[in-house]
Amino acid sequence: MSVASGECVAILGHSGSGKSTLLNLIAGLDRPSSGSVTVDGTRVDRLGEAGSAKYRRASIGMIFQFFHLLDDLTVLDNVMVPARLAGMGKGEAKRRAVELLGSLGIDRHAGAYPQRLSGGQRQRVAVARALMNKPALLLADEPTGALDSNSAEGVRRLLLDLNSEGQTILLVTHDAQLAASTAHRTIELVDGAVERDVVNDCGGAGPAARTPLTRPTGAVG
Template sequence: MTNAPLIDLRDTTKKYDDGPPALAGVTLSVASGECVAILGHSGSGKSTLLNLIAGLDRPSSGSVTVDGTRVDRLGEAGSAKYRRASIGMIFQFFNLLDDLTVLDNVMVPAQLAGMGKGEAKRRVIELLGSLGIDRHVKAYPQRLSGGQRQRVAVARALMNKPALLLADEPTGALDSSSAEDVRRLLLDLNSEGQTILLVTHDVQLAASTARRTIELVDGAVERDVINYGNGAGLAARTPPTRQTGAVG
């Protein structure tokens, strides 16, 4: 048994050119079972952080470890395998394939991972049932509401039972009612033990969904706080570690 965090970044910096870094010496950890929101305005470094954790990019210095894997040391093939095995991702604009049914969209990750068709189909039906959209299994995405499409995207993200669910502005393209449905869905998933990293610029969504909020400013951690009472109050977790002179 180990108490190692699920996500562990150590002095992680990312530079894209000769200017200030997009991410500036960030050190943070996320425990298994946590729901953590990464908050910040455009250019704060949120997307860079997400890409490093997802293995879509490599840091210029420092380390990125997720679920025991040194993600920063992986090659292209290793990164793809890591994402299939350990990461589920949901996005603002769903990223569903319009020419595939709901069933086939959700099955894509399983097919890429080599899961048998029968097993994959059973897993899809189980997920869609738990998310309340099993009646749409034969529908095409364009026939669904925004909230329903996001639920399909969540099912797809959970298909391979990932250790970590990355949610990148998951309510940004939804009306208020659908956004509330997705927020409650994330809360339910976390209550069942799913580790979630929620990336958003929406302070209210962060405070009402995550138990902890990490705010990035200019590529560095400005504050790291615990959200009490579903976001009703905030209490300091760690002192600010912001480094100046960086841009996201």
């Protein structure tokens, strides 16, 4: 399978189909038993531990179902964490974080702690954190799974907006309707293999020239 720069692709499948394994391979957390994984020109499967960590900081943003925010840090500090780990100066990191929070409409909560926010607001904080280092690829793992319908719709529209601005997104979900209404394509996994790869009628902005994300020679298990 491959994903173009600027494309939004949904990965659909039942529990145990290989969705989490695929994300771990792309993020450099696991190694494929065969084949290769290439993201933004980097052969991820060839990276060592230090190289994988550097690659994730520079090229990957991740959004999770349950946010994974640090409750003892303010919203602003949570968003700044990836940049500080990457060596960005505190002043520059703060300016970038404030800019992101403003663009996502939650800058008024910069000094609040995550537990004081709604689920939708916390997910927006998580999106800001994921975008902090301007990643080539945004991995969204069930980003609406823990949200009520109104908050979920807000996150869906946010993903559409990000994609329309050129952000490449790989969305993992159990929700076929979310996949069809958000992504350009839906790839269905069954038992670790690509079963279907279909173009959706709706979705975000048109993709740019195709570049490889993953090029497996066999099924991912």
